[in-house]
Amino acid sequence: MRIITPLFLFLPLTNLTLPVAALPAGGPEPPVQARPPSGTLDHLSPYCQLSLWQHGPGNGASWNGFPLSYPGALPPDVKGSFNYDENLNNQCVNIFELNPENLASQISSCIVTGWCECEFFARQECLQTLFTAANRRDDSLWDRGNVDNRIQSYKCWYTQHEDRFDWCTVTWQGVDAKSFEHINMRKQVVWKRGPRYQDVIDKTRIGKCRRIPDRDHEDWQAISSIVFNGCTCNLYREESCMGEGLGSYGNSGSTILKDSFSPLFYDKGIRSYMCFHPVGVQTADRSDIDTAGNPDLPPEVEI
Known part of the structure; x- marks a missing residue:
């Protein structure tokens, strides 16, 4: 018996606009920063999806959205059926622009899933890398070293980790x-x-x-x-x-x-x-692969 397929996708809120804000000075002609749409996410579909929380998941200030998408109906689009905006690819986004209250420099949990990878920074100009994430759920950044309450900006780019x-x-x-x-x-x-x-x-x-x-x-x-x-x-x-x-x-x-x-x-x-597709921080190696790379029963768990 076997199984696999993506989950329901809750689309971003409609009738949103993409406000534009200049990045802090970090060199000549800084790129334009687009603000990606927010929305309700399930994190189980092949889209770039991001959730940020002030405390644990669902607690405190938060932002849920689609870092590489634009609002509105899905077009017959590039990248398959991926609702994808090239202007948001690899663009620096300041957390203050997403939620000016109680989120910048106070993020303690996050989820990144879908066809993207994201890098998080300790400075607003997307400088001083803290960590990168793809298909990762982190409910307690305070357990991951010196990254808790430090995220001030991020950038995401298109990848297809699910294809692997x-x-x-x-x-x-x-x-x-x-x-x-x-x-x-x-x-x-x-x-x-x-x-x-x-x-x-x-x-x-x-x-x-x-x-x-x-x-x-x-x-x-x-x-x-x-x-x-x-x-x-x-x-x-x-x-x-x-x-x-x-x-x-x-x-x-x-x-x-x-x-x-x-x-x-x-x-x-x-x-x-x-x-x-897997989401989360891996803490133990897979135990179901034989020497030929085929499925195998893992060791029995003690009752």
Whole structure:
């Protein structure tokens, strides 16, 4: 079983204009700085998308937008269906121009996804590089060295990092059906290893809803662990990847989700999932690739 496809895209707000402001003096004839449109983002589509927050995601002052796009309807455009404005490519943008209050020099989390890479700077003139990012979610810049509360400007440029994506895997560990016992008139689980199932998600399955085969069978009514390798996946309580979401997990490396006694894993917990190109900071190497470069089961996770 396999999976992959991009997610819904929330378009930028319409009827926006692109105010123009001169960059601070940094040399002869500084380039014109266009202000990219803001909008509501999902960070799972093949567009250049950027979110900046004063504190953690969703907290404090923020800016969400499309650094390389212009507002309005999508044209039959260059770069495929990418809503792309050459004037914004590699242009310096001052954070003050995006949000003059409580954001410049106070950014503590960010997301960069889509067909672009962005560089962040400690000075308004796009000088003094702090870091670059592509397909990266960083909820806590205070953990990344001396970059927290320092971003004053950025520039983004067109790339297609998603084109390098080949496949990823999601590996599920169920429990043995004999693990279910009635104790004091209640059905409880005494954990024993049961079925193991791996979903290999290739390019054609990105963004498509998936479900564990025979999820209603007793040996799948509890899940002891999930290992994500090479992609980011949303988990859902409903069969059709609708309704209440249960969180997003995974990045370009290996991520283990293990919480045996959580409602997330037991009975009516996870019923479906949808995976996308990886977003986030990789903390561990992939564990699902054999010596020939093909999909392989990762090491079993201890119960």
